[in-house]
Amino acid sequence: MTVLVALAVGIVYGVSLLLLLRGSLWQLLLGLALLSHGAHLLIFAAGGLVLGAPPLVPEGALAPLQGSADPLPQALILTAIVIAFAVLAFALVLGLCAGEAGGTDDLEAYGGERG
């Protein structure tokens, strides 16, 4: 399963980089969104994948069972998702404003020095 998830991470990163390099404003924003997804999946995979053993404390016990999943990567990802969501919302609005100000989707026309 780790191999499958690793492949998925690779594909998400690959698609994201492709989109980032296309030179189109909207594809750039999509690429940024995918990039954070790739990073989240990567954390999940790197933290060790455990099938069917959620990190829940059984009734009456003080700690989760041996061999259950590590809850920390999940907590990290949740935090990162919240941050990525906020940043993406900002980037989308910025893209809208820049698209209106620049009047084009072509990134070659942008760039601070000439803009």
Place this chain on the structure above:
Amino acid sequence: MSGFLLVAPILIPLLAAIAGALGWGRARLQRGIGVAGAGALLVAAGSLFLQVQQAGVLALQVGSWSAPFGITLVVDLIAALMVLVTAVVGLAVAVYATSEIDERFLATGFFPFFHVLLMGVCGAFVTGDLFNLYVWFEVMLLASFVLLVSGGGRRSFTSGITYVTLNLLASAFFLAAVGILYGQVGSLNLADLAIKLRVPEAADASKPVAMLLLVAFGIKAGLFPVFFWLPASYPTTGFAVSALFAGLLTKVGVYALIRVFTLLFPLGEGELAPLLLGIAAATMASGVLAAASQAHVRRILSFHIVSQIGYMAMGLALATPLALASAIFYVLHHIVTKTNLFLVGGLIARAGGSEELTRLGALGSRRIGLAILFAVPALSLAGVPPLSGFFAKLFLIRAGLQVEAYAAVAVALVVGLLTVFSMTKIWNEAFWKPAPETRDAGGRGLPWAAVGASGALALVTVSLGLGAEALWSVAEAAARQLHEPGDYLRTVLEVRP
């Protein structure tokens, strides 16, 4: 008491931001809150620094979870120094901003986001946890995004795209590194990580993580070859905002590099040190050469940020206690001087009506005070004694000679000369040459708040130079703590919640 002092650099800007948000729409109130908040931060940072100097490393286990399970706030000398200098330039920029930022932005979002930015910067300095560092980076970035695109009108939308993209890319690298490191070592507390990474097998396995972190912080610090976002975005926004960015943002990246590559992956005799030294030399040279070809005040200054980051990276790459101390000294000098140069750049644009050197002229005879205000930080940046920049370069070059890194020392010396060239160019064009005939008639008067803020920072630069010996001994002590992190580790892991 020390617990409160540790939280204060985060809490005070947070409260100031909330108070500012509550006073939305009232410019006078916002001015008061903004400046008072920055002043309170300076008081807190000053007492935190004194406390750390007396009592050594301080730590606080937030939420009463003992390390390494909870989040630890930890302040050693370098963190205390960084928080202190952040508060100094924060106050200067806050005062300057009251007269520079347009009334509408000042009445609404400027000061709340300004303080959120300061909170992010201070949080990054005081945290003792790698993931928490990521969160503070993001807090800082989000605030900087808003300030960047709100301060400069339409032009900054397009440059904002570059800035946002490159910074998000860096954050993705950082996040990936954090995830992989946790998977490998099973901890995110910096002190705990430092101990676990001392096992040679763990250190070998985590080399890719070290590279990922180098790339992530390298982008944020503006190292060669990933610095292009910086000169593309800084000159497009308002002066107060760009001064704040110029002083603080890249230096948080430098601080993160220093922290990670002394505590987690000590550079010592690994193969990373020569690589970083090469990058440092390339950063110094490319920044200063690019600056030489520019004719726009803030674009010249922005490329000089890049060039100066190279000096700090060189200090880190040499990795001896002497070199680390020089890097720390350089960072402190640079934050004060560079912020001030951007503030003075704003005054030049106000007095001369433009930022293009071709359209400026004769400011030297018409504005003697402004000429002095520019000369102090410019000479300091160029490394003229007895100003702080001279000692910063002197210590660094001495550290380089000590380990016989002659090539890097040569680059540093030549780059220093070229810096003089750039500063002379601004001086000649803006202050010395006769006013061009196309110049639009009336330069406006200079507001007292802006002149005062810039003058105060110039005084700080002068006193850093005159008090170089005292500052050097503090920087040396800070470097010793980085080089032998025993105190840091003990304090973090043994302080009970």
